[in-house]
Amino acid sequence: MSAELSYMGVDLTRPRVAFFELSSCEGCQLQLLNKEASLLDFFNLLQVVQFREAMSEKDDTYDVAFVEGSVTRADEEERLKIIRKRAKILIAFGSCACFGGVNQLKNRFADQDWVKREVYGDFAIDTQPVRPLADIVEVDVNIYGCPVKKEEVERIVTDLVVGKTILYPKYPVCMDCKANENICLFDLGEPCLGPVTRAGCDAWCPNNRMGCWGCRGPAEAANVEQLKNIMAEHGFSSETLLDRLECFGGFSAFVDGLRQPQQDTGKQGSGI
Amino acid sequence: MKLTCDIDVHHLTRVEGHGNIHIRIRNGEVVKAQWEVVETPRFFEAMLVGKKWENAPYLCGRICGICSIGHTLASIRAVENCFNIVPSEQTAKLRLLLKHMETLQSHILHLYFLAAPDFLNTGSVFPLIKSHPEVVQRAARLKLLANDCCDVIGGRRLHPTRTVVGGFTMLPDKYQLEQLRQRLETSMADLEQSAELFASFAIPDFSRETEFVSLKGKGSYPFIGGSLVSTDGVELPENEYLQMTNEYCVENSTSKWSRLSRDSFAVGSLARLNNNFAHLHPSAQEVAKGLGLAPVNHNPFMNNVAQLVECVHVVQDAIRLIRELTAAEWQEVRQQVTPQAGTGVAAVEVPRGILYHCYECDQDGRIVKADCVIPTSQNHANIQHDIQALADNYAKKGSSDKEIELLAEMLVRAYDPCISCSVH
Numbered sequence: 001m002s003a004e005l006s007y008m009g010v011d012l013t014r015p016r017v018a019f020f021e022l023s024s025c026e027g028c029q030l031q032l033l034n035k036e037a038s039l040l041d042f043f044n045l046l047q048v049v050q051f052r053e054a055m056s057e058k059d060d061t062y063d064v065a066f067v068e069g070s071v072t073r074a075d076e077e078e079r080l081k082i083i084r085k086r087a088k089i090l091i092a093f094g095s096c097a098c099f100g101g102v103n104q105l106k107n108r109f110a111d112q113d114w115v116k117r118e119v120y121g122d123f124a125i126d127t128q129p130v131r132p133l134a135d136i137v138e139v140d141v142n143i144y145g146c147p148v149k150k151e152e153v154e155r156i157v158t159d160l161v162v163g164k165t166i167l168y169p170k171y172p173v174c175m176d177c178k179a180n181e182n183i184c185l186f187d188l189g190e191p192c193l194g195p196v197t198r199a200g201c202d203a204w205c206p207n208n209r210m211g212c213w214g215c216r217g218p219a220e221a222a223n224v225e226q227l228k229n230i231m232a233e234h235g236f237s238s239e240t241l242l243d244r245l246e247c248f249g250g251f252s253a254f255v256d257g258l259r260q261p262q263q264d265t266g267k268q269g270s271g272i
Numbered sequence: 273m274k275l276t277c278d279i280d281v282h283h284l285t286r287v288e289g290h291g292n293i294h295i296r297i298r299n300g301e302v303v304k305a306q307w308e309v310v311e312t313p314r315f316f317e318a319m320l321v322g323k324k325w326e327n328a329p330y331l332c333g334r335i336c337g338i339c340s341i342g343h344t345l346a347s348i349r350a351v352e353n354c355f356n357i358v359p360s361e362q363t364a365k366l367r368l369l370l371k372h373m374e375t376l377q378s379h380i381l382h383l384y385f386l387a388a389p390d391f392l393n394t395g396s397v398f399p400l401i402k403s404h405p406e407v408v409q410r411a412a413r414l415k416l417l418a419n420d421c422c423d424v425i426g427g428r429r430l431h432p433t434r435t436v437v438g439g440f441t442m443l444p445d446k447y448q449l450e451q452l453r454q455r456l457e458t459s460m461a462d463l464e465q466s467a468e469l470f471a472s473f474a475i476p477d478f479s480r481e482t483e484f485v486s487l488k489g490k491g492s493y494p495f496i497g498g499s500l501v502s503t504d505g506v507e508l509p510e511n512e513y514l515q516m517t518n519e520y521c522v523e524n525s526t527s528k529w530s531r532l533s534r535d536s537f538a539v540g541s542l543a544r545l546n547n548n549f550a551h552l553h554p555s556a557q558e559v560a561k562g563l564g565l566a567p568v569n570h571n572p573f574m575n576n577v578a579q580l581v582e583c584v585h586v587v588q589d590a591i592r593l594i595r596e597l598t599a600a601e602w603q604e605v606r607q608q609v610t611p612q613a614g615t616g617v618a619a620v621e622v623p624r625g626i627l628y629h630c631y632e633c634d635q636d637g638r639i640v641k642a643d644c645v646i647p648t649s650q651n652h653a654n655i656q657h658d659i660q661a662l663a664d665n666y667a668k669k670g671s672s673d674k675e676i677e678l679l680a681e682m683l684v685r686a687y688d689p690c691i692s693c694s695v696h
Contacts, residue, residue, distance in 0.1 A: 023312040026288050026692055027337020027430050033385065034429065036416040040401065048398065054385060055396030056285040072312045102334045105319040118318040123521035127313055146334065147430045208427030208434045209441035213330065243327055 005045070007162050015161060018050035018062040019093075020083055022076045023103055023130070024069030028094035028148045029053050035150040042154055045161050060086060064160065066093040066143075070100045071131045084137040089160065092139045095146040095215050097132060099249030102146070104130040108246065108259070132249065141166055146215035146248055149201050169199040172219035173212050177203035185211040191236045193244050196222035196251075217250025224254045275300050277667065279677045283310075284684055286386040286396070288338055289691020293680050295663045302667060305660040307684065309525040309652060311695040317642045325351045325437065325611060325637040332629065333431045335644065336693040338381070340431045341374040341422060342622030343629075343644075343693075349497060350629040351437045353511075354616025355609060355637070362603045363439045364496075369593045370425045370435070371495055371620075372586035377418035377429065378623035379541070379579040382688045383466070384411035387576050390682050391473040407469065410462050414583075417455050421590070424448050439606035446598050453594040456587050460555075463584050467559050470580055476679055479570040480661045482654060483534050484543035485516060487621050489551040493585060494544070495621045501547050503568055504533040511617040513628045517645045527694040529653040530645070536653035539625025540687065541578035542569060556585035572658050573686045579623075611637025624648055624690050648694035651687050658683055 005012045019029055033039065033054070049059040065087035071077050084090055095101040106115050107129050116125050133139050143156055159166050169175075174194040177184075185192040185206055192211030194203065198219045205212050218224070224245070231241045242258040245251040277297035284291050290311045296304035316335055320328060328351055333344040345367055352359065359367070384407070385397045392407075394400060401408050419429040424444045426432030434441045487494035488501035500508045500516045508516055519528040531537065545552070545560070549567040552560070560566065560581040565574055613635040620627050625647030632641040659680055666676050 021692075023314055024692065025334055025337035025340070027334075027340060030337045030381075031430060033381070033415075034419060036412040036419070039412060043398070051396070052283060052285050053288060054286065055398060056389070057395040058285075072314070076312060102319070102331055103314050105331070106315045109318065115315050115318040118321065119313065119315050120521060125313060125526065127315070147337070204428065205433045210427070210433040210436075239324065243324065247327075247331070 012161055014045060014047045015063040016049045016059075016061060017046045017064045017066065018083075018087070019048070019053070019066045020050075020068065020079070021053070022067065022069030022080065022097070023072040024094070024096045024101070026053060026068065028068045028145075029066075031147050031150050031153065035154070038154065042157070045157060062087060064089045064091065066091045067097055067133055068093045070096045070103045071133065071136055072103065072127055074126075074128070077136055080133060080136055089140045090133070090137065091141045091143060092133045093143050094148050095144060095217070095248045095250065098142045098144055099217055099252070100130045100132045101248050104249040104252075105246065106130060144198060144216040144250075145201060149204065151202075152200055170220040171199050172222065173197045173199050173201065173203050173206065173216070175199055176201070177206045180207055182206055185209070186230065186234050189234075191231060191234070191240050191244060193227070195230065196224055196227050211244075213244050213247050214251055215248045217248070218254075224251070277663075277673050277676060279673060279680065281677065281681060284681060286389065287685055287689050287691060288693070289689065289695070291684065291689065291691050293659065293684065295659070295676065295680060297663065297667050300667060302660060302663045305656075305663045306524060307652065307656045307659055309527045309691060309695065311526055311691050313526050313695050316696045317644060320631070320639045320642040323639055325355075325631075325633060325639065328631060328639060328642075329435065329437065332644065335646075335696045336690055337430060338378050338690055339374060339622045339624065339627075339693070341370055341426060341435070342620055342627055344432055344435050345371060345496065346618045346620040346622070346627050346629040348435060348437050349618030349620060350616040350631050351633075352616065353618060354614045354631055354633050355437075355612050357438060357607060357609065359439065360603060360607065362597070362600070365593050365597055366425055366440060366444070367435070368495060369590055369597070370422060370432070372590045372593070373418045373421035373425070375586045375623050376583055377415055377422065379583050380411055380414045380418065382623075383470070383576060383579055384408075386688070387682075387685055388469075390678065390685065410465060414459060414462050414466075417452070417459055421452050424452060436606065438609045439604070441606065443602055443605050449594050449598055453591055453598075456591050456594070459587055460584075463559075463580075463587060466580060466583070467563060470577060471563055475571070475573045475577070476682065478573060478662055478665060478683075480572070480658055482570050482572070483532055483537040484546045484568065485532060485537050485539050485650070486544040486547045486626055487619060489548040491551070493548050493551040493553075493589070497619060500619060500626070502532055502537065503546055506532060510619045513617055513619055513630070513645065517628065517650060519645060519649070525652060527646075527649045527652055527691070530650040531653060536657050537650065538572070538654045539647045539650045540575055541582050541623075542572070542575040543625060544621055545578045545581060552581065553585045553588040555588055556581050559584050572654075572683060575686045575688065579688070611635070622647060624688050625650060644696060646690070646694045646696060648687070648689045648691060651689065652694065655684055655687055655689070
């Protein structure tokens with residue numbers, strides 16, 4: 001099959017690719033089936049050998065593993081370790097895999113037993129604090145976003161297949177947003193993490209007049225202290241800032257100082 | 273008569289989320305038939321506690337990667353009901369249009385990518401790219417159209433960006449809406465061919481008397497809010513949903529289960545259609561008749577056909593909505609939101625059935641209690657009882673292990689389960 005694929009006259013090998021999901025909404029995998037116009041070209045780059053959500057065939061010999069979701073139970077930890085052993089390249093696919101995603105919001109409660117009881121009452125349920133993949137195994141490539149942007153997935157996968165170094169924008173979402181000539185969300189009275197969040201999504205939310213929630217994590221040299229000033233100047237409370245900074249787990253290093261113990265439910269702690 | 277049979281399907285494929293099927297037959301008797309849900313819980317209801325109202329739609333959309341629009345709209349409605357906000361007519365129409373297009377996207381994904389391979393004897397859609405290129409292209413065309421509509425109205429097909437409490441952050445471009453309307457008109461030919469394709473499939477001959485639960489249409493096929501109804505005669509207002517869902521925990525499932533008048537009930541396209549057939553668009557009724565689907569139908573495999581019928585309905589209704597929206601002047605995009613203490617319930621028909629969100633808020637609009645009841649969690653008990661009856665039927669017919677295994681898999685797929693959503 002490899003001879004059928006070439007790039008600038010050089011024959012390329014289609015990598016054997018497998019897709020997996022841990023605790024997640026499976027939306028990032030669904031994004032793979034989006035952007036229908038280039039769908040066939042995209043899948044032509046790959047030999048998909050395992051993709052449970054879309055196919056029944058299954059082969060455990062693969063080069064590249066895309067893993068969506070975060071780790072919340074011992075069996076997921078074991079699955080992830082096995083995938084790591086089998087894959088040459090392991091990709092953390094989407095913000096749940098990269099940082100814990102929205103799932104890690106449950107970690108903010110000091111009393112994890114309360115979390116279980118709140119949902120399941122006295123029924124025994126097995127769960128652990130949410131962890132991103134890199135807490136358990138070595139991750140080779142991160143694809144950020146909630147959801148991932150298919151254009152970026154296509155670029156990274158193409159770079160992988162042709163052997164190019166994978167690069168990410170170092171600048172924040174704010175740059176893309178300005179380039180798109182959007183009205184600044186702050187001027188529209190909306191909070192926004194655009195000034196500190198890693199770009200690469202083409203300011204997906206701000207383009208639609210929704211302020212950025214930081215799903216892609218911090219940009220290089222993100223100045224969160226300055227963002228605090230901008231938010232305060234525009235009259236947003238530290239609670240609003242915290243809501244956004246803690247939403248996906250990418251800014252976890254910045255949120256501790258913002259969390260007020262006992263601020264609301266009496267169950268909120270400083271996280272784990 | 274089949275004497276022994278051992279079936280263990282670990283992590284069923286071509287469904288959203290993780291579920292297992294176990295069947296044991298000994299001396300011709302089904303001694304075990306089990307639908308096991310092993311998905312990890314994410315605890316959304318706990319996550320929401322202490323969060324201000326504006327977080328709820330944004331977070332709850334992330335419950336599901338397939339029906340994120342449905343969850344977002346249910347969450348918005350729950351907050352709006354809590355704060356006594358009534359959406360404007362324009363907002364209501366845009367939301368319904370957005371919901372229709374999610375329904376189309378989700379049904380097409382299920383029908384072509386997840387269900388059809390079984391009827392075409394392949395393990396996935398990928399071999400069909402070569403063997404049935406016109407089928408795959410048609411599926412991609414319909415899915416693309418639905419997704420493009422979701423982008424134009426909701427800002428993004430997955431985890432929408434424009435949908436907020438009080439309305440939208442911005443309005444779609446009327447010229448783009450008009451272009452979509454033309455594409456929707458053209459798509460009817462693709463849907464007719466889809467109906468021909470499904471007419472050629474051998475739908476398994478199986479039925480089990482079932483209670484079907486859905487919203488009750490009042491003048492139109494129901495999607496957002498209204499009263500709740502079951503084919504066994506239960507009828508309740510939206511805010512008494514707990515009496516309709518009766519959730520409980522069971523061993524071998526991380527998802528809760530539900531019951532109403534019997535041991536189990538079903539929600540989804542077939543349930544909606546069984547309860548509201550008269551409200552379907554005439555061309556959808558015609559497709560239903562052509563495919564042998566009339567209410568009340570008790571064959572769970574016919575949920576596939578019901579989804580196809582609903583595709584025709586939502587396309588026709590989307591055309592109407594776009595005509596009305598483009599003929600009117602744009603009104604205010606977003607209402608002022610003033611939080612107030614209270615409880616808000618939302619019942620919304622999402623692709624896989626009726627979805628409920630309920631939030632209790634304090635006077636600042638901070639959530640103190642949250643509850644989400646998912647369509648697939650309401651279906652789990654019914655899937656369990658269907659698998660039992662299916663194994664029993666086909667064991668008596670003397671079917672092979674392989675046949676029973678495939679039928680059991682197809683049965684679960686017919687419900688189009690969203691398992692990670694059901695556990696949330």
